[in-house]
Amino acid sequence: MMDKSLFSLPGIMPVMGMLVVFALVLSASIIGEAVSLSAAITTMWQGGSLAHALPHIALFFGCFALQALVHHLQDGMLDRFANKQVECLRGELLAGLFRTRGQMVRDNGTAAVTWSVLEGASQTENYLRIILPKLVGVVVIPFVLLICSFVLDLTSGIILLVMYPVIIFYMVMLGKVAKARAENQYAKYTRMSNHFVDTLRGMDTLRAFGRGRQNGEQIYQTSEDFRVATIDTLKVATLSSAVLDLIATLGVAGVAIMLAFHLVDGSIGLFAALAVLVLSPEYFKPIRQFGSDYHASLDGKNALAAIVGMIDAAKETVPAREHAVAPWSPYSMLELDEVSYTYPGADTPALKDVYLSIEGCQKVGVVGVSGSGKSTLASLLAGFASPDGGTITIDGATFDADEGGLGFSDWQNQVAYIPQDPYVFGVSLRDNIRFYAPESTDEQVMRAVELVGLDELLAQLPEGLDTVIGEGGRALSGGQAQRIALARVLLDDSRRILIFDEPTAHLDIETELELKSRMLPLMEGRLVIFATHRLHWLADMDWIIVMEDGDVAEQGDYRELLAERGALWRLVENMNGGAR
Numbered sequence: 001m002m003d004k005s006l007f008s009l010p011g012i013m014p015v016m017g018m019l020v021v022f023a024l025v026l027s028a029s030i031i032g033e034a035v036s037l038s039a040a041i042t043t044m045w046q047g048g049s050l051a052h053a054l055p056h057i058a059l060f061f062g063c064f065a066l067q068a069l070v071h072h073l074q075d076g077m078l079d080r081f082a083n084k085q086v087e088c089l090r091g092e093l094l095a096g097l098f099r100t101r102g103q104m105v106r107d108n109g110t111a112a113v114t115w116s117v118l119e120g121a122s123q124t125e126n127y128l129r130i131i132l133p134k135l136v137g138v139v140v141i142p143f144v145l146l147i148c149s150f151v152l153d154l155t156s157g158i159i160l161l162v163m164y165p166v167i168i169f170y171m172v173m174l175g176k177v178a179k180a181r182a183e184n185q186y187a188k189y190t191r192m193s194n195h196f197v198d199t200l201r202g203m204d205t206l207r208a209f210g211r212g213r214q215n216g217e218q219i220y221q222t223s224e225d226f227r228v229a230t231i232d233t234l235k236v237a238t239l240s241s242a243v244l245d246l247i248a249t250l251g252v253a254g255v256a257i258m259l260a261f262h263l264v265d266g267s268i269g270l271f272a273a274l275a276v277l278v279l280s281p282e283y284f285k286p287i288r289q290f291g292s293d294y295h296a297s298l299d300g301k302n303a304l305a306a307i308v309g310m311i312d313a314a315k316e317t318v319p320a321r322e323h324a325v326a327p328w329s330p331y332s333m334l335e336l337d338e339v340s341y342t343y344p345g346a347d348t349p350a351l352k353d354v355y356l357s358i359e360g361c362q363k364v365g366v367v368g369v370s371g372s373g374k375s376t377l378a379s380l381l382a383g384f385a386s387p388d389g390g391t392i393t394i395d396g397a398t399f400d401a402d403e404g405g406l407g408f409s410d411w412q413n414q415v416a417y418i419p420q421d422p423y424v425f426g427v428s429l430r431d432n433i434r435f436y437a438p439e440s441t442d443e444q445v446m447r448a449v450e451l452v453g454l455d456e457l458l459a460q461l462p463e464g465l466d467t468v469i470g471e472g473g474r475a476l477s478g479g480q481a482q483r484i485a486l487a488r489v490l491l492d493d494s495r496r497i498l499i500f501d502e503p504t505a506h507l508d509i510e511t512e513l514e515l516k517s518r519m520l521p522l523m524e525g526r527l528v529i530f531a532t533h534r535l536h537w538l539a540d541m542d543w544i545i546v547m548e549d550g551d552v553a554e555q556g557d558y559r560e561l562l563a564e565r566g567a568l569w570r571l572v573e574n575m576n577g578g579a580r
């Protein structure tokens with residue numbers, strides 16, 4: 001029932017200390033209220049005038065005001081604390097997202113990570129605000145009130161003392177059940193939201209294969225599971241509050257009955273009896289509140305656990321060590337020696353013992369059938385993934401696997417990575433093109449637009465360069481997205497290394513050939529790694545690497561390799577269906 005992860009939050013101890021002080025003041029003011037109220041009633045009961053009772057009444061209202069003040073101060077402190085914590089958590093989560101280079105999203109799902117950063121963080125904030133004062137109050141306030149009750153009346157004190165462990169025992173039991181239910185509910189929620197995002201993303205595929213209806217049924221099922229889990233949680237919460245209230249009421253009733261007996265036989269005075277009677281519901285109040293708020297804040301508790309879990313997992317990922325490498329030049333040298341890589345959870349390596357040696361500004365074509373490891377090699381070279389073994393050497397400096405491979409900024413800032421479908425942000429065409437070079441002028445942007453052949457698109461856009469494209473704006477074709485990727489490279493002259501991963505795979509042959517004529521000049525004076533299965537590119541490459549099953553099967557000059565009738569020749573034969 002106690003959330004241990006709370007105590008690992010930075011700066012929690014001073015806050016807890018202040019909460020104990022607040023709880024002590026609250027206890028004192030509750031006692032003040034009970035005592036002054038009883039004194040006022042007793043005075044008037046014994047025939048005293050209102051004037052005699054007035055000081056007691058004043059004290060009563062004083063205590064009342066004091067409580068309001070304490071609550072106000074406490075709320076302010078908790079607001080600030082929770083706010084700061086959540087800001088920290090959000091920051092760490094985002095930092096972890098970048099440090100793990102997206103692994104966090106692959107492990108947890110897009111929806112779960114998005115939810116954690118936005119909604120989960122707010123739920124955590126709410127949780128901290130609610131649960132911390134309750135946690136302290138449930139210990140401090142009953143303890144002080146119990147001592148006071150013992151002083152006033154021994155029997156009542158004993159009854160209250162006996163009831164406490166009963167309630168605690170019962171709450172622990174119910175807490176266990178509720179926790180399991182709430183965790184189940186959270187798991188169902190994550191599943192539902194990931195499934196939903198997946199469906200949105202795969203909408204075209206689903207429709208193309210006529211799977212829309214079936215998927216709709218699956219969505220219905222996952223949301224139905226979530227609904228059942230939610231109701232389950234609510235059932236436990238409602239039931240436990242009811243039982244808790246019942247036990248507390250029984251406790252108060254027990255005290256009242258005993259007090260009545262003692263009043264009748266004269267063993268207790270009216271003042272003490274009244275004071276104890278007023279105190280006993282207050283004695284149970286913190287634990288009842290804790291009980292109901294505990295259920296209300298369970299989702300916040302799960303959110304905190306999920307966020308802390310993601311952050312901790314991210315911390316285990318080794319961040320790439322920062323290194324200095326000189327800008328790529330015609331004399332630079334990149335070597336891979338026995339480099340291997342296995343995807344997390346995969347049985348067989350996607351790359352094994354890759355050996356490469358690339359010098360200066362070459363165009364290197366990487367070919368191979370689907371699944372041979374082209375994309376994996378490209379992402380290793382771009383620094384997205386770090387090899388499991390082997391060494392990467394740039395100009396004599398070695399970057400080992402355990403240092404994060406090439407994922408350091410000095411290298412990545414030189415690299416432009418262009419995948420099959422480059423991401424188009426939901427911002428203006430201008431800002432999409434200025435992605436790597438945000439300071440570019442409109443003139444520079446227009447020149448890039450013309451060079452990559454985006455002028456036709458631009459002519460159709462109602463607001464020209466200001467038109468919002470991509471998600472939430474005007475949708476683009478695959479060819480147009482590729483052109484934007486190329487325009488980005490054009491604007492940033494400092495990126496001397498271009499890594500393409502099958503950039504033309506989705507394009508029709510006319511668009512591909514037209515883009516090819518625009519791409520080739522861009523490649524001059526740069527190091528180009530060009531993964532493709534379209535063989536017509538190979539004649540334009542300076543060096544060919546043929547991948548087979550994660551291995552480099554052969555490498556060399558295109559024509560020489562063909563003449564050797566080895567792996568490349570076999571690949572060409574296969575692709576041409578043996579027609580050559």
Ligand code: ADP
Nearest residue numbers: 343346350368369370371372373374375376377
């Ligand atoms: P290519 O780009 O040549 O088609 P990849 O580099 O994408 O090949 O894949 C190489 C191997 O790694 C394949 O066997 C593929 O199944 C596997 N693989 C690719 N991506 C992942 C991934 N995210 N998780 C696990 N295995 C993967």
Ligand code: MG
Nearest residue numbers: 374375376502
């Ligand atoms: Mg690929």
